[in-house]
Amino acid sequence: LSEARLPGMRIVVVGAGAIGASVAHATARAGAQVTIVERLFPGSGTTAATFATLGALAQTPRSFHELHLRGIEAHERLARELGGSWLHLDGALFWEADREKGDVLGEAVRQERAWGAPFEDLQPARVRELEPDVAIDRSVRVVHRAPRDGWIGGVELASAAVSAAVERRGARLVTGTVVAASPDGVRLDDGRSYAADVVVNAAGPDAERIARLAGQSLALGRIVGAVVVSEPAPVRLRHVLKTTATRLRPDGGGRILFYGEHFGARAGDGAHEAPDPQLGGAAISAATDVLPGLASVRAEAVRVGIRAEPVDGLPIVGRGTACDWLYHVVTRSGITLAAILGELVATDLSGRATDLHAFRPDRASLAVRAER
Numbered sequence: 001l002s003e004a005r006l007p008g009m010r011i012v013v014v015g016a017g018a019i020g021a022s023v024a025h026a027t028a029r030a031g032a033q034v035t036i037v038e039r040l041f042p043g044s045g046t047t048a049a050t051f052a053t054l055g056a057l058a059q060t061p062r063s064f065h066e067l068h069l070r071g072i073e074a075h076e077r078l079a080r081e082l083g084g085s086w087l088h089l090d091g092a093l094f095w096e097a098d099r100e101k102g103d104v105l106g107e108a109v110r111q112e113r114a115w116g117a118p119f120e121d122l123q124p125a126r127v128r129e130l131e132p133d134v135a136i137d138r139s140v141r142v143v144h145r146a147p148r149d150g151w152i153g154g155v156e157l158a159s160a161a162v163s164a165a166v167e168r169r170g171a172r173l174v175t176g177t178v179v180a181a182s183p184d185g186v187r188l189d190d191g192r193s194y195a196a197d198v199v200v201n202a203a204g205p206d207a208e209r210i211a212r213l214a215g216q217s218l219a220l221g222r223i224v225g226a227v228v229v230s231e232p233a234p235v236r237l238r239h240v241l242k243t244t245a246t247r248l249r250p251d252g253g254g255r256i257l258f259y260g261e262h263f264g265a266r267a268g269d270g271a272h273e274a275p276d277p278q279l280g281g282a283a284i285s286a287a288t289d290v291l292p293g294l295a296s297v298r299a300e301a302v303r304v305g306i307r308a309e310p311v312d313g314l315p316i317v318g319r320g321t322a323c324d325w326l327y328h329v330v331t332r333s334g335i336t337l338a339a340i341l342g343e344l345v346a347t348d349l350s351g352r353a354t355d356l357h358a359f360r361p362d363r364a365s366l367a368v369r370a371e372r
């Protein structure tokens with residue numbers, strides 16, 4: 001674990017999603033006086049409406065790929081420390097029935113191995129031993145297995161990290177909405193205010209709004225996405241499964257969670273607006289080829305979540321330009337990266353060296369404007 005020391009530093013963390021919760025835990029652990037301000041409850045934002053898988057496949061450039069691999073290790077450390085059952089590292093299986101897509105996947109896997117990610121090539125017969133309820137098209141010759149990939153329960157993680165920060169490290173959790181921020185601290189919509197030496201902006205898709213409170217702008221896009229969750233299903237499944245046709249994973253309680261890049265396309269820009277009413281059924285029926293046991297299973301819910309996407313695709317981690325009191329931490333792949341970013345932010349705030357230089361808010365590829 002990081003050797004960060006932050007005795008006496010007053011930190012207000014805005015947002016208790018996977019990232020804010022992890023930052024709050026790591027900084028409180030390092031001795032900071034941490035106040036977490038969360039609008040609803042820990043994990044209630046995008047962290048509650050995500051596919052939440054852990055993996056590094058096809059993440060580039062190499063520094064970002066490495067951060068993903070370190071992210072999984074950091075989750076293991078955090079799980080050992082926090083306890084609970086939010087981390088599931090049973091591996092992921094990737095395959096393609098289409099030959100051309102299979103070649104592209106094979107190339108991506110070769111790149112993974114070259115960059116140090118563990119990958120196994122399995123015969124479909126071996127997969128049937130590992131996952132007896134999974135059906136693989138006869139044309140498929142090889143299935144790639146990432147043995148250390150997995151998924152997390154995002155709300156459980158956020159809740160466990162915030163509880164540990166509060167109960168073991170003296171942090172406080174405040175329910176409310178930050179509407180003003182300054183070098184003195186933050187003010188909430190009901191007039192309460194909290195003093196801080198550093199305000200950490202971990203507001204996820206609302207990070208741009210928090211930046212603007214300090215006259216700053218982050219080059220951040222908001223992309224609406226969605227996942228579908230089934231009712232409890234009569235299938236056995238431990239791995240995350242990814243093919244072009246479908247991506248799914250177990251979600252606890254016998255439920256299966258489905259994700260597709262197009263799922264959020266017809267939702268409005270609001271987490272409570274329903275996308276296409278046919279989506280749930282369509283997501284499950286598209287998966288019955290690989291999990292035939294889903295044939296008569298219905299969708300229980302569609303969850304709409306908003307991704308914060310820095311325009312150059314890389315995390316934004318560090319103090320705002322010309323602003324030493326506001327520290328941003330916002331990224332895509334925020335589930336995979338939550339635990340490692342918590343460690344790195346604590347180390348960074350303590351003044352010790354980190355390798356966060358590629359992810360600073362003032363990098364040229366972002367061209368963050370400081371308007372103060």
Ligand SMILES: Cc1cc2nc3c(=O)[nH]c(=O)nc-3n(C[C@H](O)[C@H](O)[C@H](O)COP(=O)(O)OP(=O)(O)OC[C@H]3O[C@@H](n4cnc5c(N)ncnc54)[C@H](O)[C@@H]3O)c2cc1C
Binds near residue numbers: 015037051206336
């Ligand atoms: C459909 C979908 C699939 C995804 N799949 C994956 C995946 O497989 N793997 C992966 O790693 N990532 C995935 N992601 C991305 C990942 O879910 C996010 O990067 C991550 O959840 C972001 O966490 P966060 O803590 O930054 O944001 P959030 O979870 O949104 O947390 C921000 C918190 O800030 C609070 N807040 C905001 N403004 C204020 C304010 N003014 N005052 C007080 N509180 C405030 C909100 O209430 C919220 O709880 C996916 C995202 C989506 C939408």
